[in-house]
Amino acid sequence: MAYKFDFGAIVPHWELLLNGVVLTTELTVVGSVIGVSLGVLGAWARASRAPVISQIVGVYVELIRNTPFLVQLFFIFFGLPALGVKLTEFQAAVLAMVINLGAYSTEIIRAGILAIPQGQIEAAQSLAMNRVQIFRYVVILPALKKIWPALSSQIVIVMLGSSVCSQIAAEELTFAANYIQAMNFRAFEVYFIVTGVYLVMSILLRWMLKVFGNFLFERRNHV
Amino acid sequence: MSLVELHAIYKSFGELEVLKGIDLRIEEGQVIALIGRSGSGKSTLLRAINGLETINDGTIMVAGKKVGDRDTDLLTLRLNVGMVFQQFNLFPHYTALENVMLSPQVVKKLSKAEAKEVAEEMLIKVGLSDKMLHYPDQLSGGQQQRVAIARALAMKPRVLLCDEVTSALDPELVNEVLAVVRQLAEEGMTLVMVTHEMRFAREVCDKLVFMHQGRIHESGAPEDVFANPKTPELANFVGGLAGAA
Ligand SMILES: Nc1ncnc2c1ncn2[C@@H]1O[C@H](COP(=O)(O)OP(=O)(O)OP(=O)(O)O)[C@@H](O)[C@H]1O
Numbered sequence: 001m002a003y004k005f006d007f008g009a010i011v012p013h014w015e016l017l018l019n020g021v022v023l024t025t026e027l028t029v030v031g032s033v034i035g036v037s038l039g040v041l042g043a044w045a046r047a048s049r050a051p052v053i054s055q056i057v058g059v060y061v062e063l064i065r066n067t068p069f070l071v072q073l074f075f076i077f078f079g080l081p082a083l084g085v086k087l088t089e090f091q092a093a094v095l096a097m098v099i100n101l102g103a104y105s106t107e108i109i110r111a112g113i114l115a116i117p118q119g120q121i122e123a124a125q126s127l128a129m130n131r132v133q134i135f136r137y138v139v140i141l142p143a144l145k146k147i148w149p150a151l152s153s154q155i156v157i158v159m160l161g162s163s164v165c166s167q168i169a170a171e172e173l174t175f176a177a178n179y180i181q182a183m184n185f186r187a188f189e190v191y192f193i194v195t196g197v198y199l200v201m202s203i204l205l206r207w208m209l210k211v212f213g214n215f216l217f218e219r220r221n222h223v
Numbered sequence: 224m225s226l227v228e229l230h231a232i233y234k235s236f237g238e239l240e241v242l243k244g245i246d247l248r249i250e251e252g253q254v255i256a257l258i259g260r261s262g263s264g265k266s267t268l269l270r271a272i273n274g275l276e277t278i279n280d281g282t283i284m285v286a287g288k289k290v291g292d293r294d295t296d297l298l299t300l301r302l303n304v305g306m307v308f309q310q311f312n313l314f315p316h317y318t319a320l321e322n323v324m325l326s327p328q329v330v331k332k333l334s335k336a337e338a339k340e341v342a343e344e345m346l347i348k349v350g351l352s353d354k355m356l357h358y359p360d361q362l363s364g365g366q367q368q369r370v371a372i373a374r375a376l377a378m379k380p381r382v383l384l385c386d387e388v389t390s391a392l393d394p395e396l397v398n399e400v401l402a403v404v405r406q407l408a409e410e411g412m413t414l415v416m417v418t419h420e421m422r423f424a425r426e427v428c429d430k431l432v433f434m435h436q437g438r439i440h441e442s443g444a445p446e447d448v449f450a451n452p453k454t455p456e457l458a459n460f461v462g463g464l465a466g467a468a
Pocket residue numbers: 236239241259260261262263264265266267268
């Protein structure tokens with residue numbers, strides 16, 4: 001007996017899917033903004049000559065990059081309550097994404113910082129700028145510009161990785177898909193559609209990151 | 224009281240001792256040329272004066288105050304001592320004007336309008352009134368170096384250190400930069416420059432300092448030093464240059 005496709009069976013659940021898209025978007029936006037900010041601070045610490053802080057950040061980066069995201073998520077959601085830290089599904093999902101992206105973007109942004117010619121930093125020093133001023137006005141923007149494509153890819157990876165958050169019942173897109181197919185047994189149709197939705201979201205996200213990058217690095221008056 | 228006084232400066236990179244007890248006074252309005260062979264420690268000395276190299280021993284006094292190793296001491300030092308490098312080192316994401324405005328604005332906390340006024344004045348001084356809104360990659364090497372000079376001048380330093388400011392330039396661009404330096408010298412700016420332009424040094428400088436193997440080997444008025452070198456090393460160095468030219 002051949003399987004009869006019935007995409008119409010998904011239609012009644014459109015609200016669930018839409019909710020999933022919204023939550024995935026929220027997770028991605030909040031996770032990326034905080035995660036990249038963390039990465040900027042982490043990269044600064046790694047590139048600075050403060051050995052203790054740099055090593056602490058190094059341990060954090062290696063810890064996160066060498067363990068599965070799912071385990072990190074479970075640790076935060078199921079493990080931390082043992083220490084009295086009880087988070088909602090959304091909070092746990094965001095925290096896991098922030099910690100994960102923070103580690104990866106630390107390494108990416110550090111590479112950008114290290115690519116800034118030492119002479120420019122020395123010129124800034126000789127102009128009596130302090131560390132914070134040098135980082136803010138001389139280093140960070142050209143550094144981000146150099147690694148923007150890599151950072152954009154990492155953000156897309158994090159968005160796609162957010163599907164794992166369905167495992168703690170955060171009601172994002174994959175969770176919605178799992179839920180719908182459990183009700184109507186239309187696994188092919190549901191996952192087919194959800195694949196398409198993720199694809200469109202990725203393409204949109206890449207495009208928006210590109211536009212944002214162009215805005216950020218555009219030649220205009222900064223000072 | 225000298226503007227800058229160096230006393231018994233020692234500096235090593237690992238095993239290699241590069242500065243072996245340098246004593247030097249820089250007087251207000253003086254124009255000093257540092258000459259010597261490659262590797263004799265000229266750049267290291269300039270960088271030490273500006274706190275870009277930490278010295279192993281010795282004291283640096285600026286305007287009568289000893290420079291310690293606290294961060295604030297370094298910043299005060301650099302407010303008095305500006306520097307221009309061989310490789311321009313402009314900030315690529317800012318226009319010429321913004322490059323010059325940046326430090327007056329963020330370090331000296333001038334308002335944007337005040338910083339702009341100072342920056343424009345300096346860029347006009349170095350002959351770049353028509354290039355203010357250009358980015359570094361839209362400027363020739365000579366123009367970039369003149370922006371770098373304007374950028375250092377905008378902080379109103381009391382001494383300007385110049386490390387081979389024409390060495391990275393194509394020959395036809397050397398003169399426009401030297402002209403700016405000459406003008407500064409004529410205006411009474413205190414200058415210490417490392418240079419291989421002997422003729423320029425002879426014409427512009429009050430004092431010539433010959434470095435050899437990490438020491439000040441000989442120094443004096445340019446005419447004397449060139450005409451009657453007292454040491455074989457300097458005679459050799461000067462002779463070598465004449466031979467090459
Ligand atoms: N950061 C560093 N680490 C190790 N050695 C260094 C460093 N900087 C300079 N040196 C060494 O110190 C010595 C003096 O260098 P310096 O750059 O002061 O010479 P210089 O007189 O400016 O030479 P040049 O005319 O080639 O510019 C050289 O032997 C150089 O290799």
